[in-house]
Amino acid sequence: MSEPIDSRPLLSRASELVDLALKAGATEADAVAVRSRSRSVSVRQGQVEGVDSSEGDDFSLRVFVGRKVASVSANPGFDLAELAARAVAMAKASPEDPFACLADKADLSREHADLDLFDPTEVSSAELTAAAKEAEEGALSISGVTRSAGAGASASMGGLVLVTSTGFSGAYMATRFGRGVSAIAGEGTGMERDHEGCSRLHYADLDPALEIGRKAGERAVRRLNPRKVPTATGVTVIYDPRVARSLVGHIAGAINGAAIARKTSFLKDMMGKQVLASGLTISDDPQIVRGSSSRPFDGEGVRGERLLMIEDGILKNWFLATSQARELGLHTNGRGVRGGNSVSPSSTNLALEPGEMSPEDMIRSVKDGFYVTELIGHGANIVTGEYSRGASGYWIENGELAYPVSEITLASNMRDMFMAMTPANDIDRNFGVAAPTILIENMTVAGK
Structure with missing residues (x-):
């Protein structure tokens, strides 16, 4: 999925949003940006059925006015001051929630561990297509499997950016790669279906596509009669x-x-x-x-x-x-x-x-x-x-x-x-x- 998207601009934007909420009358606030990027390919009977790709950053601001709380969401490009003012106005009009609050400052993480969640491997649509077709071929190679119900492969990345008025600022990203197939055995009313798939954070940890397909086919055949x-x-x-x-x-x-x-x-x-x-x-x-x-x-x-x-x-x-x-x-x-x-x-x-x-x-x-x-x-x-x-x-x-x-x-x-x-x-x-x-x-x- 190539290099991680630089989170610093989002952290800066989230921090500014929190500051504007406090200036607008919030007693506490936190801002979150959830970011995502994904690509997937689906195939059936050796033919590509679909190629999907998406990318986005979604912001949300949560504000507290005493024990009153409100949240608003927005896409990139929104006016920070306007969003903060709207959130505070909503909170002031909300009923009190005696339990709503930010995490205590003493509980906040100060050093964020590197958990090796991100794999920079770039996987092209062609490679995803090849993996999906190979999984399907593996299923069809099993005697008794009559057709494929579809196969797919995907690569995605997602992450969280969080800033709070109590002093927390952090971000992390994680990747995920997947491949899977559904196989059909038998004919007519005697058909049986089964599947197999694999999902991993790192591309090299995925099970071979051919093996995934064979397992799906064997399972489908075993369910016959x-x-x-x-x-x-x-x-x-x-x-x-x-x-x-x-x-x-x-x-x-x-x-x-x-x-x-x-x-x-x-x-x-x-x-x-x-x-x-x-x-x-x-x-x-x-x-x-x-x-x-x-x-x-x-x-x-x-x-x-x-x-x-x-x-x-x-x-x-x-x-x-x-x-x-x-x-x-x-x-x-x-x-x-x-x-x-x-x-x-x-x-x-x-x-x-x-x-x-x-x-x-x-x-x-x-x-x-x-x-x-x-x-x-x-x-x-x-x-x-x-x-x-x-x-x-x-x-x-x-x-x-x-x-x-x-x-x-x-x-x-x-x-x-x-x-x-x-x-x-x-x-x-x-x-x-x-x-x-x-x-x-x-x-x-x-x-x-």
Whole structure:
């Protein structure tokens, strides 16, 4: 993506915007510029379907007048003084928010770590096209694959510029490269589809396009001629890592400080109590070098440190930004993310730490069960903990994946699921949410 865009002009503009807001009557203010540049190519059956390119800088100004707060956004070229005056006028007309505030000065990052998030490799549209075609060729090379559902490759860069009236000034940029393909096996009503993709911060870390395509094709062919299974309770279910990550995401949602403050999480009263099986740990670390979701500081200028969110099954921390922490009588842990004109807590590099058993041994340990490779729908209720999702995968018989299965529903309660989880040892930390293969006992499988 070539050299990083010089952030100094944006930092200067953001700093001037904050100063103008204070002169217009704000008691505190922060200005953010979110910048992005991207290029992508999509192909289908060897033909280029689309080439997209975009670039932009989006500014937002947040101002506080006492406990009143307002935010405004603008594109480059706006009049700074006019934007600042409008934001202050909006704040004065807003209701008071007792918890809205900037991060405390003492919490602000002073030295921003170099996390190696930017790769200057320039990838042309021709190279992206070649990678997408190669991924598609890899899928079509698998016997039983009848066509491609499309392939793509992309290169992008993005970053954050933040200036606050409490003295913070910082910027960082990150690149991301990706390639993927979707393959179709079979014909007519017997067609099955599967996919494979790869996304990395550094171009050299990408999996080979041909290998990505072959994996997608093999997965699609393996899904041919699926069966339906009868409804059963007390079923042992094993989640493939691709879908196991969603379970860790549900845990993250349930321990998000915003949900806790709103009392919309079924774990809202569980701080210091056991929420996972003994021995299980979930970590979150924004400071990992080349980490998929790493950042030197959060959306408020706070440096987040590695946290054990859950340790030995015991809930230890919520994800917190400043306002949610204040509402809960706690302290931010540097998990604030800018979303539009607001700051909300979120995870960074989140991981369910692996166990000791290999996924192969885990499958061999199951006499009769279900191995999940795909989930459908959004039936995970963070308020009640109820879990009900469409699924497909493979039935396990005598420790082996016996045949493909589709059109079933998995059901349970996440309280019970979390307490019955056993992780394997095959974690891939190249994802912002990382999880190994996970075994969960005593679930309900609704089939025919």
